[in-house]
Amino acid sequence: MRRILKIFIPIIAIIVILLIAGYVLLTSFLPPSRIQAMAQKMARETLQRPVEIGRVGLSIGFRIGITINDISIPNVEGFKPGPMMKIDKTTLHLRLLPLLTRRVVINSVELHKAQANIEQNKEKQLNFAGLVPKEAQGMGWHVSFSNIRIRNSKIVYWNALNRTEYTVTDIDQLIKVRRNRIAISGNLTVSIPETENIPQLDMTIDNAIEYDTLSKDINIKNISVSTKPAKLKISGSVEKSSVLDLDAIMDLNDLSKLSSLLPKNAQPEDMGGAIKGDFQIKGTTEKPTIDGQFELSDIKIVPKGMKRGIENVDGALSFDRESIEDISIQGNIGATRFNLKGAVSDILTEKPALKISADIEGDLKDFQGMTEETKTITMKGALSSSVQVRGTADKPLFTGDIKISNAMIDGIGLGRPISNMNFNGRLAQDALRITGCKGEIGRSDFSFTGQISDFKKPVIRIDNRSKYINLDEIMPKTKQGKTTQGKPAPLTLNGSLHIDRLTGMDMEFKNINTEFQYKNGIIDVKNGRAQSFDGDVYIDFYYDANNPEPYRISTRLQSVSAEKILQRLLKFDRLKGKLSGKVDFQGRGLDQKSVLSNLDAVGNVVVTRGAFNNFILLSELLGWLGLKDYKNVEFSDFRCAFAIEKGKARVKDWTMASRVGDFLTNGTIGLDGNLDLHVALTLSQQNSGIVKKYHGDWIFFTDNKGRTIVDIIAKGKMGAPRFTLDRNRINQRIKGNIKDEFNQKIKEFESKLKDMLKGLKP
Template structure:
């Protein structure tokens, strides 16, 4: 409004002065055109028209101008910036003769001014407000009497989304009772605006330095304001003084300037407003809203180095009710993509944070009984400090939180790019989670202790610094002491994670190096019980852990001991040693040149884990030697499932749903007592919940087993398929490595077969209970002997062998069996053993859910005269505790014999499984047995 009055005055002054010049010269068309040309030139060539110009020669001198129009730029909505129906002016001739212009009367009829500003800042009045005119605070004209009839001023501002119309008039209420009246309406950012201004006679407003009484009532949306006071140096409003009252009902919306609009609670605000040039002061401020009552003062002095002084005290301030938290959340959301795409170092962030402070001076004295934000609350808040000559001084900072509190003081010199000064911080059981959760840092623990720092231009030192951090939700507690040394910073202390203790001692870089863009050195050890980790390398931006390059060495009795500390699912193994280069950058963790030794086994390779999106693991691992006994810790129970072969313990397959992996592993030499293996080679790919192991290669004896495993973990009940081809496996060398040389010498043959299974479930027990598929195995050679029976742990084995054979060591030509399983019931469809004197058959079922056996076997003499009288044998009990019995009753023997099935020769398809691996005593038993069977059944 001040700018509009100034522009109006400049235009009128130009008209009056040029009209006077024309009157002094000659009242001619030429003079009028000259006036139009000069004003048009001042307005950047915009068209200007003056309808009539009349001079009333007399005392006083009268000048009349009518139908004045000044065009607007083409982009403005209104065609003209100024339109004036008529202007009457009376000039004191005596003063004019002395060289002074004195207006006794200025009367305006229907003046209209239309001001506009575009979104890019261009305005239609820029040509009238040059630096020369803006520096002059006095009014161009100061008439004794001003009358305005039906004046109007409109203002459109695209940048502010504002449109306002003001109706301006003067009223005569008797002698010396003339007053100015302005009524306005419009909208700002879609909110309706209404205002009413009443002032003293307009001529007093133009009197240089004289106070001008004014009363203003305004309403924007639901927010109302009232000002009653006086102004000086109009129209610039460089001096104001009066009482300002602002109020709003609940949930009124403030205007938004480059930020989202926020709702405010019902409030009443009163203050004494005073402006003196660049200095704005709000004295005796009084704000009441709900249960909150704040008082104080605020002084702002603008200039090259703005100065702000705040003194405020109150009982309660709820930032939630003022929409501040919603505003902060919006700012965090808007800056998050920028932060991800344009990462800044700690040094850059500190400089950006402190840079604005270098331009200001000020003092603050704030005390609040309670501050509410989000779900958090602080009490007994005190902040006293000052900022002058780029030196920030904190005399007192204190806040309490329940039983916790934080206090700080110190001073920082901001004149250099790096900080210098002192900071002393005392913390008592401060709940960081409660304090910082509204700002986007949830699930933090409590902090307790003291920190004393002295900062120099190129150095920083800590002394008597002890901090304790506790996070019960994560069962974590850390006690650390920090001391500056000649080379950097020494951190020592203890920590507890899930009740497991650890100790650490770390030599890190100097404290001031945290503010550099260079990698930060770290060296030291962390120990927990009998496990120890050594690190030596660098970390970039330690507080954000942006990158790391560390040589690590880890050793201990069992990796699983670290699970409570790390939260990982490391396997239970024998004592181990591990070393490698650990790299972290761009959300990717890499372990290069891995070398590990546990028990008598070794491991080497590279591992990479990408955490930028869905976790992805790549691993290429190799073992020269793998002892399967090292895959269990020495103290692992030998029978953790209470005699159950298929454990009901979950395999943890659900954890594979939210990650992907590609793992390749080779073991050149495998020593396995329980599993007859020589070497292993497999590749596993896990993609979107589907795991495929292919190739899956096992070297057994001089033979091999090749297969494919597929697991689909996406359904609630995981499903899987397993196919395995076993070819020419000679068990003798394998059994020797398994410390069973007698069995290898007496009983081993060459084995081959096929395995095709379909299963589902979360554990081996569930998978076995729903197993579908088949198993075929054949063995050429070997011996059926008492030693093998005893090693299998079969009670009654001696009687069973005697019932099936007439010696305790019987050479076998060929052995074949086939199991078919449906819904967890495995049926022995065919069982055949060919010895020198007899063929042995068998049959029955195994219920895999209960692991119960119901099998029977019977011997058939090849020559009745040489071998007869053998009894059937039953195998019952469970898989972990089978029981053998000889059936002696004739009826029972016939029943068992019917279960054992008829004598059927194995299929010819078994021969390729066996003959490629003939060797150590294996013979050609199955081909011989098939030939005999064919001859016995021939024509």
């Protein structure tokens, strides 16, 4: 050991002496004042820009170097104030041999905590455009970098046009220049700023690249780009800066982390799973080709605005620059299983070509409550579908079969659920042809064929036949009863209906034929025709399930039973005969009590070959005139124009031709029975004599046929009327101011009614 120390101690002593001697020589050759001046000149001539520098010193260790603190390069005029670049510490490493000849040769530089502020102004000019370092030399010094080391540095890019700032931080790069080769390696972090829809994105990049300045070959040993959810690795070469031979591996190991990087208006409610891919990039920089594949593992996506989505998605696909091939993806919607296969070609064009098949096996219950709008809809039933998609993305063509068995659907705005539904359909091009659909709604049944078009906003055309429809079960309860929960289905349904028998609202209809439309909960029936009340009824019906009140019904009646229809609508059963005419209704509530209190209506009707039986108002009126024992009054025709508003009927020009005489009536009759009527009664010749004899003190007007005309005012209640003579009208009649009033009103009414009943069968 002592012998070894005896050998090394002199050697160490010599090295120390040489270092001390070298330091003395260097400090005498390079005093601080000369280093300061030399550094100032080298920086200015190398960068071709004014440069401010701070303290300059000399460092001697295993390498000899010049240290410069606080370098600052001012910004160009016309850009932001402040420095274009600033460097906390710069170390210029010197070659040793040239120093022996008292010459300074700098071959490498190290920058620590440098910050470059790159800016593009509104005129699209860059402040760095003229700042390109170049080789420079002067008296006693020479700069030719072979190594550039950048540590803990930062680049800030500001775009004044869109007021956006990008930053590159944690820059740690080593640039080596060896003859014709330039090697760049290191890492950095790129930050893309937050926008209105996209949050801030940070990417960490590791790189190791080599460039041959003679052959222009680029050798990419590694480029790795990492974000929170994804990693991308690229390696390979670019021959002559043109011919590509690159391999890439992508790994999205947790899709849940990708959600925050998507546009805010498209971020899903939930997302998970993993995607892995590898691909090769060949060809040239002008015409690159790509060939690779992706693997999907346990993917789950719940789209924005939905409660549930797809899950357990696994599969794979391959792709190249122009197509996606070998698609094989399987997944679930609840317990429903789907299988997707096929390819998409011409993906770089505006009209990619589709060749896809999809098979689905499952249950409708897996699709209920998927969105806020459908959360109250419940359904179940076996679902089976096999669909092929051809054509192009802008005009896809669908073919295939869809089958639903033993299904139940509730909560779509109907009073009872749809049950026992069986559906068979076939997709043909851009529509679904319904070859058969049968089911029940309570005791009601339906069976139809049709077509569905516009799948984004479904429009359904059907032709239905039903043996029996119970309207009370189908229509949801209104405020008078329990309100049915659930929003109407967001679809448009129209077509034709044939119903053998329909009941509802205490009415019965047979042999119904009509056109109809259902759109977003609104039922609109037009040109309906049915047999009811022992006659023919033509009806238009409007009902909004979103806002059930008021409803609107427009009817044209032909030879129906006056007793039956008035008993149903107005609880009045004293009028018999065949009724024809037109009546428009608007009301709240469909039960009889609601109809009586809330019904509004306008109508013009005629009753032929009828009679008033035990009608107190008429019997009391005739008794008051002296015509006794008229419990039943038969008539040949009774014409009536009326309007019902807020529970009160307004009577206008009612005419009735009977054996008693001819009645002309105006005024109001409340649905509560209150009367305010004016009656002009032209008595028959026989009854004229009876009344004159009974009321010998009255003044009567007699027409040229010997018939007495009596003008009467009726007040009180329907069951307890009070009568007085209308002396004003009697005086006007005697003076000749009122003539042939009854026949004139009949002609006017007949003309109006003829137009209303146009098109009805004779």
